[in-house]
Amino acid sequence: MAMHASKLRGREQVAHGTMAFHLDKPAGFQFKPGQAIDVVLLESPAGDAQNARHTFSIVSAPFENQLAIATRMRDSAFKRTLGALPVGARIAIEGPSGSLTLHNDRARPAVFIAGGIGITPFMSIVRQAAHDRLHQQLVLLYSNRRPEDAAYLAELQELERHNADFRLIATMTLMSSSSQPWTGSQGLIDAALVKRATDALIKPIYYLAGPPGMVEAMRQTLNDARIDDDDIRSEEFYGY
Template identity: 65%
Template sequence: MSAYDTRIEGHEMIVEGTMAFHFEKPPGFSFKPGQAMDVVLVDPPATDPQSARHAFSIVSAPFEEHLSITTRMRDSAFKRALKSLAIGAPIRIEGPFGSLTLHNNRARPAVFIAGGIGITPFMSILRQAAQDGLPQRLVLIYSNRRPEDAAFLAELQVLEQRNRHFRLVATMTQMEQSTRPWAGEVGKIDETLLKRVISELPAPICYLAGPPAMVEDMHRVLNLAGVDDDDIRTEEFYGY
């Protein structure tokens, strides 16, 4: 795995409790949509030397000029240090790595199932697909508690308009706690929803990303919906 020295370009809050961080893309750094990288602090907190690095899915697509990650801002020494970095501060990245990348058989649709911040590896795939005009059917089933918590929701809605091969199925599980209007799906991703979506697709391959318990549960529900294990792809999730 290669290491690269780079600098932080900026960061911003994108939804409640979730931040995006942007880095200069080092010369020679290339990756496939869906892959990840380690972000390594040059000057890690002295009180917690184990917090020098963290693995994140790469949210930006290969065609973009910068590298981006997105993460829930949990109270950890690493994330406090990352947030405190000044624009232009040096940082190191190592990678890329990971195999949660889009399959090559364009005749077989892809169904991405994401819970919360598990959306990150799929953003790179969907951005690149829209840029390339990829002639492959792509469906994203995206679960969040509320629209306020749904990272990239507005961008995903725009991508759906741009790419006629892409369909977004977003669902909210706690709309009673939301102050925003929502006309889409509500409730957890269940067998009924999955069967309804998958029944419209010829031999789809399904990808899962999210909290470990959610991934395990969705794997079971996909099996109940008739999807064979050979057509389900998961990977340890990066980004918490």
Template identity: 40%
Template structure:
């Protein structure tokens, strides 16, 4: 396999719709490529038909697990040159891979509950963590609190419900921009009252906050209200593209 300045060429395999306006992209995985659930990669287009001021590379959290056959990322398909080119990739077309990067990883103590406070496409690193826990048959308490604007905006929603039914994790889905009702559903933004109602072990939980900057700031305030120790909080902002740091999912 060709290596260009420490970047490896991989090939596009397929794409699947996972929510309104959100697609999962699958790529071949290089021999010997390893990563940990929660890490991200950089993808660079090769000779794209169009480009813009943000360049030809973006970073994306891996949704797949290290044991998966392919590398999978999930992307909100906004109108940018990069995403238009990515969306038009043909089977076996090549793209450059760099990474993995990041230290947004699950804690080691499996007795402490992991609570994921997630906004929209911020679910991507969490999917790898939850899938890996199921795959490895790791018994650990996990609760996902997912906030989306509408039901249709929620990526991987049917799979998340399957994980809940299989007792891999608990699930609470809150929707902000439409009225909803049903099991595991709430209306409104994630709040301290919502967490107190659904969590009985807040003092010992480890919180993982993932989403756009405004959501991350709001969750930081919520956790301050609950007097959660900063040592028990991990945060990851999806703030748009910043070389080797930001997210464009």
């Protein structure tokens, strides 16, 4: 994979404890929605070169003129250093990498199942689909503890309003600790919710992204529903 020079252009909070970072898009840099990059800090945090690199799914879509990543701000040497970088700081990016990209058969729907920060690769796919006016059925099941924790929720709701081929089903698992109202689904993404969301779809392909436990549980749920592994694609998010 090629290494490219970039700079930090801005940051914003996109959910409780979750920050998005906007980066210069190097000239000629190309990627597919759903792919990832390695962000390499030019000064190793804590003097440890192994802590200077982290892989992130690209949140921005290829049509956008900047790159964006988003991450939960855990207390790690890398994330402390990234969070403290001044705007304009030089970094390097390597990539793109990853194969969690939308299949080419437009007649087959895509069902995205995301837990928490696992939403990031799907944001790029859904944004690009809206931009391209892609006529392919896309369904997103998105699980968080509370609305406060759901990165890009408002944008996804807006994308659903403007794209007849995109359906969002967001569900919250811990509304008892939320200070915001929520009238949508509550509870885990289980077999019943998947069935309701996909009953009308013909031969969908499933995409899973989130913490390893969530991805493993969802794969088992789909297998129990007789979904073949050939129709399931996944990416596990470690250390987020």
